[in-house]
Amino acid sequence: MRILLLGASGFVGGGLWTALADRHEVVGTFATRRVPGLVPLDLRDERALALLAGEGGFDLVVHAAGLVPLEAAESDPVLAHALNVRPVEVLLDSLRGSAAKLLLLSSDNVFDGTRPRYTEDDPRSPVNVYGRTKAAAEDLLLADGTHLVVRIPLVFGRSPWADTFLARMAGPRTAAQTDLVCAPLYLPSLAPALTRLWDRTGVVHYGGREVVTRFELMSRVQRALGLPTRVVPVRDREIHPDCRRPPRLVLRSARHSLEGPDLDSALAHLAADATG
Ligand SMILES: NC(=O)c1ccc[n+]([C@@H]2O[C@H](COP(=O)([O-])OP(=O)(O)OC[C@H]3O[C@@H](n4cnc5c(N)ncnc54)[C@H](OP(=O)(O)O)[C@@H]3O)[C@@H](O)[C@H]2O)c1
DSSP states (O other), X not given: OEEEEETTTSHHHHHHHHHHTTTSEEEEEESSSOOTTOEEOOTTOHHHHHHHHHHSOOSEEEEOOSOOOHHHHHHOHHHHHHHHTHHHHHHHHHHTTSSOEEEEEEEGGGSOSOSSOBOTTXXXXXXXXXXXXXXXXXXXXXXXXXXXXXXXXXXXXXXXXOOHHHHTTSSSEEEEESSOEEOOEEGGGHHHHHHHHTTOOEEEEOOXXXXXXXXXXXXXXXXXXXXXXXXXXXXXXXXXXXXXXXXXXXXXXXXOOOOOOOHHHHHHHHHHHHTO
């Protein structure tokens, strides 16, 4: 299969690149993090984006690029729209009439976090700018009927060139929220799941199996890797006063039975990966 992977230089995209490039012909893109083998692309260069996606002869376009830090989106909604919504419009236009499918990675932040769990048909009600841009991008894509939205939760694990999750553990201390509950997804499990889901259309959820607080997740990662970092319990408001985060985001699927691994298995794999 010939795949365009937008955002291959990122945390999630890097993990996907590592797994997919072995088995498929993958063209990956970067914007600011120059990675050998990836091609440069700014999503705001609409001509370049349309040309690459529309003329590249791809079977699948995996869209893992955009403005992801929630605070950055909150403080600049115009930029968030330009990076998270408008490129989807350009992509859909450029793929119209071709056989290529668009797979958009979306987020559990399209929900408000007031329900115990969310399946694909639950109503969305984002509470932050990031979530609103992801919902708007979903709407564009779903109006077409032939493409796929995969909503994923907080992702953890190692990534080849944007190792941003573990970077939080690099210092002597890291703050982690006791009042945010999630079902985090281990990054290496994502590519195999996508390959099993990418024939579908509409929305699918792919989440982690276990429900934990962010504090519990970070503490277990810290212990599994034997890191000296102290994980400090905080309330979300203490570290993110300017951006609301949904208090409980647990993605479940009513359309398939795939789930990420349990935390112990994921952490054993992560620890083995760290030692070589
Ligand atoms: N990480 C999570 O826990 C999580 C959870 C749910 C959903 N997601 C979704 O997964 C996707 C990837 O997230 P991530 O965590 O991997 O984010 P990330 O590490 O910040 O990666 C973002 C990617 O987008 C690219 N990008 C940013 N601005 C761009 C621009 N102007 N033009 C072209 N490319 C641009 C970045 O390129 P450079 O780095 O080269 O600048 C990078 O490749 C996003 O759609 C996000 O909504 C992530």
